[in-house]
Amino acid sequence: MTHTRTTRLERGRSALGPALELVHTGQAPTRAVLTAELGVTRATAGAVAGELEALGLITVDAHPTAPVGSQGRPSHRLSVDPDGPxxxxxxxxxxxxxxxxxxxxxxxxxxxxxxxxxxxxxxxxxxxxxxxxxxxxxxxxxxxxxxxxxxxxxxxxxxxxxxxxxxxxxxxxxxxxxxxxxxxxxxxxxxxxxxxxxxxxxxxxxVAALAEHRHGAGRGARHLLVVGTGHHGVGGALVLDGRLHTGSSGLAMEVGHLTVDPGGRPCHCGSRGCLDVETDPAALLAAAGREA
Structure with a gap:
């Protein structure tokens, strides 16, 4: 590695994590986008991408091509390494x-x-x-x-x-x-x-909310509310400004224990008529006359 390349990589070493996150979440499909998102020079972005490729984390196409009708210099495409960790x-x-x-x-x-x-x-x-x-x-x-x-x-x-x-x-x-x-x-x-x-x-x-925010329906959004159910019960999660909001003790979004029917079914928490037991799959099957 030349001294110039080494200097560029040292300048961009602190950007390795952010760069990997950008590729990991699909926000940097090309080296040009990576350069702009990181706010570094093209040379530094190239050194960072090269280091991530050497670590077996991403792939960089060797022969970039420009879409038909586009102008300017084609940029190397970046993607996660399919055989990576x-x-x-x-x-x-x-x-x-x-x-x-x-x-x-x-x-x-x-x-x-x-x-x-x-x-x-x-x-x-x-x-x-x-x-x-x-x-x-x-x-x-x-x-x-x-x-x-x-x-x-x-x-x-x-x-x-x-x-x-x-x-x-x-x-x-x-x-x-x-x-x-x-x-x-x-x-x-x-x-x-x-x-x-x-x-x-x-x-x-x-963790489902984090996955949706990074890779699913909430990708690109600043805020995301998730309310979901699995086999039993109802849960909720909230992402604010890209960060999971859990409150001081991890109970910030326990929406399943909001009372929606004061005279409803008894809940595991000791209350009655919680969202958790009024709207989960078991409750919907019971309302349809079907066994869970």
Missing amino acids: VALAAQVHADGYRAALVGLGGNLVATAPGCGTVDADPAQVISEVVRTGAGLLRESGRRCVGAGLAVPSAVAEPEGTALNPLHLAWQAGAPVRDTFRACLAEAGVTHPDGSPVTGFAANDLN
């Missing part, structure tokens, strides 16, 4: 779990469902889903750079505990993050150098 994604819900490998760009690499019931011991089901994910990693041969666990409960920070797993037989305050990290270590989910992969835990609707 993955994150292990795990979800636990009332009727089981799912493990998946997700690559840059939000691309689903592999997925596997498992079990029909969730044990009352969080460590049991978290261990099962991690072992399933570890199996996917072995089969794929892909490099794992992180892991995330989604649970149907608000997760307190910085403790990493499940505050209200109402649709599971778990006790409130279950240490889901620490359990998840211990299970990752036990299953041998590590970086290539053997160092432990960091595991995160969060509310399932919160």
Whole structure:
């Protein structure tokens, strides 16, 4: 590497993370767009893109072509490396779990469902889903750079505990993050150098909102409101100015426990007529005269 190239890369090294995020979320499809978004010179953007390509994170086309009818110099196209690293994604819900490998760009690499019931011991089901994910990693041969666990409960920070797993037989305050990290270590989910992969835990609707904001219906929006339901219950999440809003204790968007019918069905939270039990799939099936 020449001294000039080295100098450019050193100037742009702090831009490696932002540059990868721009490509990862589809906001920088070309090097010209990357240059403009980062506010750097073309040479620096080229050095940054080259470094990300050398790390196996993105691909840069070697022979850029301009669309028919366009003017100006064609720009190199950028895309995530389809054979790049993955994150292990795990979800636990009332009727089981799912493990998946997700690559840059939000691309689903592999997925596997498992079990029909969730044990009352969080460590049991978290261990099962991690072992399933570890199996996917072995089969794929892909490099794992992180892991995330989604649970149907608000997760307190910085403790990493499940505050209200109402649709599971778990006790409130279950240490889901620490359990998840211990299970990752036990299953041998590590970086290539053997160092432990960091595991995160969060509310399932919160991580769904982040995914929608980065790759789905909310891409490009400053603010996003998500209200969703899975097998049981109703949850909500809010993205403000591109950041997840969880409040001081992680309970900011527990919309499922807004009372919509004071004389309605009894709720797991101890109240009656909550959105959680009046409008979830089980309630809609009951209203239609069908068994859940």
